[in-house]
Amino acid sequence: MTPLLEVKDLRMHFPVRKGVFSRVCGAVRAVDGVSFSIEAGKTLSLVGESGSGKTTTGRALLRLIEPTGGQVLFAGQDVTKAGKEDLRVLRKQMQIIFQDPFGSLNPRMTVFNMLSEILQVHRIAPPTEWRGRVEELLRLVGLPQEAADRYPHEFSGGQRQRVGIARALAVEPKLIVADEPVSALDVSIQAQILNLLEELQERLGLAYLFIGHDLSVVRHISDEVAVMYLGKIVEIGPKERVFENPTHPYTRALLSAAPMAGAGPKHQRIVLQGDVPSPIAPPPGCAFHPRCPDARPECRELGPTLQKVSEGHRAACLVHAPEHQ
Amino acid sequence: MNKKTNTEQGYWRLVWRQFRRNRLSVVGLLILGLLTLVAVAAPFLANDVPVYMVKGGKSYWFPNVISYQELEAANFYSTAMRWTPGEGEYALRPPIPFSPRNQMLLDNKRGPSAKHWLGTDDRGRSVAARIVWGSRISLSVGFIAEGISVLVGIFLGALAGYYGGRTDALIMRLIEVVMCFPAFFLILALVALLPPSIFTVMFALGLLGWPGIARLVRGEFLKLRESQFALAAKASGLGDARIIFRHLAPNAMAPVLVSATFGVAGAILTESALSFLGFGVPPPTASWGELLSQSQHLVGSGIWWLVVFPGLAIFATVTAFNLVGEGLRDAMDPRLRQ
Numbered sequence: 001m002t003p004l005l006e007v008k009d010l011r012m013h014f015p016v017r018k019g020v021f022s023r024v025c026g027a028v029r030a031v032d033g034v035s036f037s038i039e040a041g042k043t044l045s046l047v048g049e050s051g052s053g054k055t056t057t058g059r060a061l062l063r064l065i066e067p068t069g070g071q072v073l074f075a076g077q078d079v080t081k082a083g084k085e086d087l088r089v090l091r092k093q094m095q096i097i098f099q100d101p102f103g104s105l106n107p108r109m110t111v112f113n114m115l116s117e118i119l120q121v122h123r124i125a126p127p128t129e130w131r132g133r134v135e136e137l138l139r140l141v142g143l144p145q146e147a148a149d150r151y152p153h154e155f156s157g158g159q160r161q162r163v164g165i166a167r168a169l170a171v172e173p174k175l176i177v178a179d180e181p182v183s184a185l186d187v188s189i190q191a192q193i194l195n196l197l198e199e200l201q202e203r204l205g206l207a208y209l210f211i212g213h214d215l216s217v218v219r220h221i222s223d224e225v226a227v228m229y230l231g232k233i234v235e236i237g238p239k240e241r242v243f244e245n246p247t248h249p250y251t252r253a254l255l256s257a258a259p260m261a262g263a264g265p266k267h268q269r270i271v272l273q274g275d276v277p278s279p280i281a282p283p284p285g286c287a288f289h290p291r292c293p294d295a296r297p298e299c300r301e302l303g304p305t306l307q308k309v310s311e312g313h314r315a316a317c318l319v320h321a322p323e324h325q
Numbered sequence: 326m327n328k329k330t331n332t333e334q335g336y337w338r339l340v341w342r343q344f345r346r347n348r349l350s351v352v353g354l355l356i357l358g359l360l361t362l363v364a365v366a367a368p369f370l371a372n373d374v375p376v377y378m379v380k381g382g383k384s385y386w387f388p389n390v391i392s393y394q395e396l397e398a399a400n401f402y403s404t405a406m407r408w409t410p411g412e413g414e415y416a417l418r419p420p421i422p423f424s425p426r427n428q429m430l431l432d433n434k435r436g437p438s439a440k441h442w443l444g445t446d447d448r449g450r451s452v453a454a455r456i457v458w459g460s461r462i463s464l465s466v467g468f469i470a471e472g473i474s475v476l477v478g479i480f481l482g483a484l485a486g487y488y489g490g491r492t493d494a495l496i497m498r499l500i501e502v503v504m505c506f507p508a509f510f511l512i513l514a515l516v517a518l519l520p521p522s523i524f525t526v527m528f529a530l531g532l533l534g535w536p537g538i539a540r541l542v543r544g545e546f547l548k549l550r551e552s553q554f555a556l557a558a559k560a561s562g563l564g565d566a567r568i569i570f571r572h573l574a575p576n577a578m579a580p581v582l583v584s585a586t587f588g589v590a591g592a593i594l595t596e597s598a599l600s601f602l603g604f605g606v607p608p609p610t611a612s613w614g615e616l617l618s619q620s621q622h623l624v625g626s627g628i629w630w631l632v633v634f635p636g637l638a639i640f641a642t643v644t645a646f647n648l649v650g651e652g653l654r655d656a657m658d659p660r661l662r663q
Contacts, residue, residue, distance in 0.1 A: 059556070062560055064556050064559055064560055087562075088562045091560060091561065091562035092562060095560060095561075096556075096557070096560045098553045098556070098557060099553075100553055103552055103553040103554065104553035104554055104556075104557050105554055105557075106554045106558070106572050106576070107554075107576065108575040108576055109572070117561075117563065117567075117571075118561045118562070118563075121561070121562055121563055121564070121567070122562060164557070167557065167561065170561075171561070171562065
């Protein structure tokens with residue numbers, strides 16, 4: 001079975017310009033060769049620190065920013081090569097939910113205007129049915145009918161996020177990129193939104209690319225997890241394997257930093273030294289070696305590739321996932 | 326609960342609350358309101374045709390704005406000023422019982438008096454009537470010229486800010502070119518080349534006033550295009566035109582409104598200057614600048630009322646617009662919010 005979404009070697013480099021003539025003097029390698037795939041109805045999570053390229057990956061694969069290279073295949077069709085009209089049709093199937101429920105809704109439009117506009121542009125329903133469709137969408141995300149005639153500022157954060165979800169659902173998509181959809185919300189609201197996302201997945205058969213940094217949230221919602229560091233995936237695999245048997249030292253450090261129920265007495269925190277290096281000039285060899293507790297001399301020279309650890313579970317580490325295991 | 330409310334109303338209510346604190350700006354707004362009223366009601370304020378009259382056993386309501394066939398047949402309209410009601414006849418005249426075109430040659434160059442409140446010019450036309458009617462020219466030139474500027478400015482500024490890159494560079498260079506021309510002389514040249522009419526003046530002013538607005542809008546768009554709701558609109562598959570004009574432009578209007586208020590004042594001033602030099606609205610249409618230009622060769626003979634009253638009218642209008650503009654600017658400044 002072909003996966004719903006297949007990302008191959010996606011790269012997103014932002015040029016760094018300098019001087020009077022805006023000479024290009026380097027590039028921020030925000031996303032540098034990322035590959036993964038998502039099956040219909042499943043959830044893949046991208047986790048990593050700020051600046052690791054998670055959000056950029058999500059936006060580049062929807063072509064909200066034009067990726068520098070690589071392929072994004074949605075149901076076999078290459079998104080990166082789609083023309084204007086193809087892209088419009090593709091965007092009917094791939095949607096995004098943003099992190100900031102305050103910034104992602106146009107403050108000058110009512111919910112009804114926002115949603116009906118989408119129905120109009122994609123010719124999903126004739127004008128006479130807009131009202132009913134909008135109310136149906138609102139019901140789907142757990143908002144009252146009256147919400148249709150309100151402006152964004154009249155809602156709480158969680159309610160706005162529900163409006164954002166309704167907007168994504170308006171086109172009846174198959175895949176939703178959820179870009180940290182709960183990190184800006186109170187913990188009690190987070191659970192409600194997560195439950196809503198799960199419920200919608202079950203009812204509508206949605207696939208999610210879930211971008212997050214809260215590991216307990218990720219563990220709750222994912223089928224698969226990919227850990228990103230400096231624009232690259234360092235470990236990817238089914239949720240249980242990655243969480244039970246973290247292989248890359250970075251993943252281990254991340255997991256040790258997260259408070260987990262039942263971590264037991266042998267839970268030991270690995271504290272990373274230093275900061276994330278600059279993505280303009282990433283360290284040679286394995287980008288993680290300057291902070292890695294297990295680094296060896298060869299890590300300075302050789303860039304590791306993803307190697308199989310167990311079924312479906314791969315990691316990019318010369319030490320813990322050597323090439324010929 | 327009232328539907329269809331709030332952000333819109335909420336935001337403007339907040340602006341109004343802040344605006345109200347500035348007394349001078351409120352005074353400015355009152356002056357503008359009064360001025361608009363004068364311009365709209367000019368036929369009722371200064372006219373040789375009565376507002377209500379009884380003539381030949383028949384009563385007429387508002388012959389000043391309604392043209393009655395039998396009055397026209399009797400050639401009443403051209404002689405209305407000299408008509409005195411006879412036995413059983415009656416005329417209720419406007420407070421200034423002269424039209425701006427009535428020439429009372431015997432009464433020329435008269436100073437302010439009970440009959441001619443603000444005096445007469447060298448052809449015996451009532452200055453008061455001409456100032457009242459001139460307000461129509463000044464306000465309409467101000468608003469329409471600035472309206473053209475705003476439309477062009479929003480359009481080009483939005484394109485520059487939203488697309489960036491080459492489009493931006495091209496539009497910014499165009500802005501610099503237009504800004505570098507000594508605007509007044511370019512307007513003079515344009516008005517001299519085009520057929521003289523009020524529309525030429527509006528057009529010329531509007532076509533040179535947009536760069537400031539375009540730059541403001543561009544700045545707002547540079548900020549707005551990075552906003553999440555712009556990305557969200559793009560992700561929803563909406564077209565560029567829709568994103569630019571329906572989603573982003575309404576969020577960029579606040580600074581434009583402030584700038585446009587000052588712009589109207591500028592346009593009124595420039596129109597007066599043009600009329601003063603004889604390039605403005607062609608005579609015999611009354612305009613404030615044209616009154617001033619008449620005074621040019623008369624002021625030496627002590628006819629001060631031709632300078633002072635139209636000058637005051639221009640001064641008051643421009644000041645009022647500037648006061649309102651300043652008040653709006655302060656009211657919309659988020660740093661001053663409490």
